Amino acid sequence: MNTKLIFSLLIIVLLSAHGRVIAQPDEEVPLTDDDIKQFKERAGVMIDSFQDYLSIIGSKERPKEVKVYYADETLELFIRKGERVTMEVSSTRRTYPTRYPLKTYLQRLANLRYAKVEIKQAGIYHISNFYKVGENKYRAVASIFQQFCGYSRYGDRYVKRYCDVTKKTIEIYIYLMETWNGEKYWIVKLGDISVADTTPAY
Amino acid sequence: MYKFYILLAIWVFSNSIFAQTLKDGFNEEFLKMRVKQLDEFVKRFNYETDIEGNPIADRNNVQKRKGYIISLFDYELLINKSNDSLQKYNQFLDAVANPNAPVFLNYHDSNWYAVADCKVKLNGKLTKLRLVLQTEKDKKQNKHWVIRSVRADFLSLQPKKVDDSKFISPVSHELNFMDLHKITTEERANIVHYAPEDFQVDERNVFFYLIKTGQLQIEHVERIVYHFLQVPGFIFTVQHIERDSNNVGWLTSNLMPQTLTQKKTYKSSVLSLNQ
Numbered sequence: 294m295n296t297k298l299i300f301s302l303l304i305i306v307l308l309s310a311h312g313r314v315i316a317q318p319d320e321e322v323p324l325t326d327d328d329i330k331q332f333k334e335r336a337g338v339m340i341d342s343f344q345d346y347l348s349i350i351g352s353k354e355r356p357k358e359v360k361v362y363y364a365d366e367t368l369e370l371f372i373r374k375g376e377r378v379t380m381e382v383s384s385t386r387r388t389y390p391t392r393y394p395l396k397t398y399l400q401r402l403a404n405l406r407y408a409k410v411e412i413k414q415a416g417i418y419h420i421s422n423f424y425k426v427g428e429n430k431y432r433a434v435a436s437i438f439q440q441f442c443g444y445s446r447y448g449d450r451y452v453k454r455y456c457d458v459t460k461k462t463i464e465i466y467i468y469l470m471e472t473w474n475g476e477k478y479w480i481v482k483l484g485d486i487s488v489a490d491t492t493p494a495y
Numbered sequence: 496m497y498k499f500y501i502l503l504a505i506w507v508f509s510n511s512i513f514a515q516t517l518k519d520g521f522n523e524e525f526l527k528m529r530v531k532q533l534d535e536f537v538k539r540f541n542y543e544t545d546i547e548g549n550p551i552a553d554r555n556n557v558q559k560r561k562g563y564i565i566s567l568f569d570y571e572l573l574i575n576k577s578n579d580s581l582q583k584y585n586q587f588l589d590a591v592a593n594p595n596a597p598v599f600l601n602y603h604d605s606n607w608y609a610v611a612d613c614k615v616k617l618n619g620k621l622t623k624l625r626l627v628l629q630t631e632k633d634k635k636q637n638k639h640w641v642i643r644s645v646r647a648d649f650l651s652l653q654p655k656k657v658d659d660s661k662f663i664s665p666v667s668h669e670l671n672f673m674d675l676h677k678i679t680t681e682e683r684a685n686i687v688h689y690a691p692e693d694f695q696v697d698e699r700n701v702f703f704y705l706i707k708t709g710q711l712q713i714e715h716v717e718r719i720v721y722h723f724l725q726v727p728g729f730i731f732t733v734q735h736i737e738r739d740s741n742n743v744g745w746l747t748s749n750l751m752p753q754t755l756t757q758k759k760t761y762k763s764s765v766l767s768l769n770q
Contacts, residue, residue: 389715417526419548421534422602424638436531438521458521460531490737 318471322429328479333420335481336435336465339370343483344414344439351402351410351443364399371395372466372482381488383459390488407443409451414439420465429469432484436462460490530567530744533721536733539563540591541599560597561588569736569746583752590726598726603632606724608643608766614714617649617705621714624650624702627766642699644767650698650705654685661688698767720748722766724758 346363349355368375380398381390393401402410415438423431442456464484471477527546530536538544542560545551553559565573565588573584591598600607609628614621624647628640654661661682667674678689687694705711721733732749736742753761762768 413521415521415523415526417521417523419531419535421532424602426637426639428635434532434534436535438526440521462532489735 318429318469318477322469322477324423324431329423332423332433332465332467332479332481336420336433336483337418339481339483340418340435340437340463341414343367343370344412347402348410348412350399351405351407351412353405353408360403364396364403367399368395370483372484378483379485381486383488384457405443407454408446409444411442411444412439423467431467433465433467434462435465436460458492459488462487462489525741528741528743530746533733533745536567536745537600537602539567555594557592557594560592564588564591566742567747568750569748570740570742572747572750583750586752587726587729587731587750590728600723600725602630602638604725605629608722608724608768609640610720610722610766611716612718613716615647616712616714618710622649623647624713625767627768642702645699645702646767647698647702650701652687652696652698652701654688658685658688661685663689724753724761728752728754730758730761 346367349363350360350367352360371378375395378395379392380395381392382398383390418435418437420435421433423433426432437460438458439461440456440458443454444451445454446452463486466480466482466484468480469477470480530539535544535548538548539546540563542551542554542556542563565584568584573581607630611626611628613624613626615624616622624645626642627644627646629643630638631641632638663672663678664670664674678686682688687696702711719734722730723733724730730751730753731747733745734748735744736746736748751761
């Protein structure tokens with residue numbers, strides 16, 4: 294009993310010390326143009342990180358513990374830490390994309406047979422308007438172009454086995470949270486990812 | 496004059512009209528020109544942002560706006576066409592970029608629709624279904640899409656033939672309505688004959704029921720066409736076009752001159768909005 298109590302107190306103290314989120318605010322806080330600009334920038338940074346992490350997770354040459362670490366980091370970028378987030382995957386060999394829960398997708402990526410995976414993103418992307426979906430909750434989408442290449446290794450040489458360029462559309466969640474002492478701040482998270490227009494790249 | 500706009504658009508969007516596709520990798524110029532989202536289509540149509548996504552300062556420039564709008568057409572509609580057949584595009588440009596009453600597309604407009612052709616699984620078998628969706632705003636200004644109509648052969652409750660002999664006997668009450676068993680077993684295909692004459696089937700009810708009972712699932716959306724009815728005198732559609740060209744992405748795929756009466760008919764016949 295005492296242990297439980299101490300543990301509970303410790304959790305409360307830790308949460309307070311870090312000013313962690315405890316609630317969603319009741320009153321409506323309007324979005325400013327500056328807010329929207331910042332959200333777009335934050336979403337752009339998160340999408341860049343996401344692409345970098347995928348390259349690491351997909352590479353055979355990275356140790357397992359590194360891949361696990363980056364898989365966890367990837368999930369942190371997503372709403373509900375990736376729970377119930379769907380990832381569509383396409384291939385030039387299939388007509389329709391296949392859907393996976395994000396976690397399953399990351400596991401499959403980690404188990405790919407390629408010695409090296411390169412995932413690059415074009416500098417050009419488009420982020421839509423932000424649409425209100427609830428009190429202090431908004432949604433948008435970002436369209437990016439991703440190049441995926443898988444390589445086999447022969448001695449010191451890497452040989453490209455597969456390469457495609459795909460347009461991906463990523464849902465973006467924006468919502469306001471409040472700390473224990475009433476400080477409000479916006480959270481940006483990624484959501485479902487759809488895929489379209491997969492073409493072979495050379 | 497309209498030929499001028501077409502040429503202008505070709506110049507704007509095809510500095511190099513050479514075939515380019517995604518397989519060329521990240522040709523940033525090519526990706527800039529591509530209409531990547533419907534959102535981007537609307538912003539270019541409204542002359543809000545340029546090709547690079549930057550806000551346009553001179554938004555009242557009618558000539559430049561017309562050039563942008565033409566550049567959003569699928570070139571297949573414009574190239575090698577006679578002057579007469581191009582006339583409607585000129586009229587459309589005048590209607591949209593009318594300096595006295597310019598038309599701007601807005602997400603909240605009540606007269607644009609998404610038609611989604613879906614591959615569905617009905618009791619384990621693959622078949623097709625068409626959904627018509629529309630944007631809606633609630634009292635708290637929250638936005639979302641809603642299903643306005645649904646169409647599929649298997650959703651129809653109408654019997655193949657109208658049969659006047661199908662009715663519940665006027666004396667059925669004296670027989671404790673014993674023919675109800677026969678109606679719901681042997682006469683299932685004619686079940687709507689037993690409803691009042693003014694009974695209207697809303698196929699969405701059937702659709703929702705099949706979904707709720709797990710008999711129907713949407714596997715994927717095969718094609719989306721957006722239908723815009725906002726421009727006076729016209730309906731136009733937008734869909735995704737992918738090919739070896741700079742003129743790719745979400746583009747105007749059809750332009751139809753339509754009177755108000757014709758628009759009403761279109762809503763009912765093409766969009767099934769009488770449901």
